[in-house]
Amino acid sequence: MRPAFFLKESLRSMRRNVVPSFAALASVLVTTLVLGVFIPVVQATNGAADDVRKRVLVDVDLLSGASAATVARVRAELQGAPHVKSVQFVSKQSGYERQRKLNPQAFALIGYNPLPDIFRVTPDRPENSGALRAELDQSSPLGVRLVSDPAIAAVQNRQAQTDRIVSATRVIKITMALLAALLVIASVLLVSNTIRLSLFSRRREVEVMKLVGATDWFIRWPFVLEGLFLGALGGAGAVALLAVAKVTLVDPLANSVRLISRPDMIGFPLLIAILMACAVGVSAAGSGISLRRFLRI
Amino acid sequence: MAATDATSLEAAQPALSGSTHPPAASEPSAIFTGPRRGSHPRAQASARPARVVEFRGASKLYGAGDVGLERATFVIRRQEMVFLVGPTGSGKSTIMRLLIKEIEPSEGRVRVAGRDLCEIPRQKIPFYRRNLGVVFQDFKLLPTRTVYDNIAYALQVTGASRKQIRATLPEILRLTGLSTKLHSYPHQLSGGEQQRVAIARAFASHPPLLLADEPTGNLDPETSIGIMQLLYRINRAGTTVIIASHDSGMVDRMRRRVIELRRGRIVRDEASGSYGGREESTDELGERLRREVA
The missing domain is CATH 3.30.70.3040 (Alpha-Beta Plaits)
Incomplete structure (x- = not known):
């Protein structure tokens, strides 16, 4: 009874809030997509830098x-x-x-x-x-x-050559690390902000639920399930787009351009798994945690 | 737990105690055969009615010396219908918010059914609130749900099954006169109808105590009379009812106990006995109210 009820509640709320739900889904999709492109790019760049550094003798x-x-x-x-x-x-x-x-x-x-x-x-x-x-x-x-x-x-x-290699690759690595950190922070903020907005529009609803004696988790479960659904949908959309890009753009070039495909680079299945876990985890946890502010009644 | 008065606790908290007293056949008795083991508060009315609400020197200070309530002491017994009156900011809402444990008293004690509210831990608050019915001036309905679902939600939070809800709701809908509005959304209803939905929701689980904060504040006089009749009927069925209102004319005509507040202090506490009125039926009350307004 309970799980079915929560499921129905979350479906109802997605149906009743199409626009905020779509906004959340879209922001999860975009950030997952960017992350999915960025992880291999960072890896390829770092790999290339390491290759160059190995030449220091x-x-x-x-x-x-x-x-x-x-x-x-x-x-x-x-x-x-x-x-x-x-x-x-x-x-x-x-x-x-x-x-x-x-x-x-x-x-x-x-x-x-x-x-x-x-x-x-x-x-x-x-x-x-x-x-x-x-x-x-x-x-x-x-x-x-x-x-x-x-x-x-x-x-x-080979003093001059060594110095140049060391400093250039260090700059590249630091830049990539900074970009990656920035991207992760931006993604989390974007997703959590979208969730917060859609929760904020429903804070009165939450208040009423608390007043008729609903426990925190009774209110929270539908929201978490909703985040789970939207995260999974957004993540799946991003993964589908990535797969299309991989098949049409990356794979034909992989043999000729060494940068794109490296032996130690992340495999596509693993990449998908990581992206899906992130998308689902962040949106479900985000919904549940952001709600806490409105449950303090 | 300060449950020295065991009878009052059982009577006022049927969901918490395991008592299963048979519902007494007064007023609309069917409404008390709900999904919960409903113990009719009247079923064990003793010579001295139990204390449902007890304030002992309760004060509430908001921030920088703003007094919400100052050393309020009063007792409300089972089955009483009590009006809290006074201008805005006099402390009516503070009393309501203390009773639903939205805020804590800065000083003193607030007891409901013999239990000190300060002793209820945070995670137990929802279970405490299920023993209260709450009605607000702005209705506080769930805008995305139909009338039926709004009322059903109050039962769903208690874990009632769909079958139990389906068995309980028709009586409440009939009592509140909403049977024809089942599938309407709140925005499709008039203010009076919305307030009826709110009352139906508050009463769905047959709480022993019903709180109404300015229930007629947004309604015209005629609609207000209907709402008052409804609250009166609920009270006659055995529920203790506390109503905050600034409509002193209406309060006087109801001829019930009045607690008047001014700047957080209780300045008048008049028992209904002073009116010397006999028990009226709900229809008689409605007729009299309309007559006196006219």
């Missing part, structure tokens, strides 16, 4: 003619050093092959292999590449270089 050149034992020793030292995430050895020979492939004429002209054995060291965080370099290649105030291992000829961290 410290090159450790060895003196030419390093023996296998020396290489193994230096590798162990590098792996033990602070701020090191991974160490990749590029031997004289493999470096030569790769460079020759890129620029065959130049290397044909040189006629021999000028490259040293190199360790490509990836720092644990891009910001630490400077510290890592300083660790491996300490210059004393007197100008005497104190390389940590006698077999190391030079340590380079």
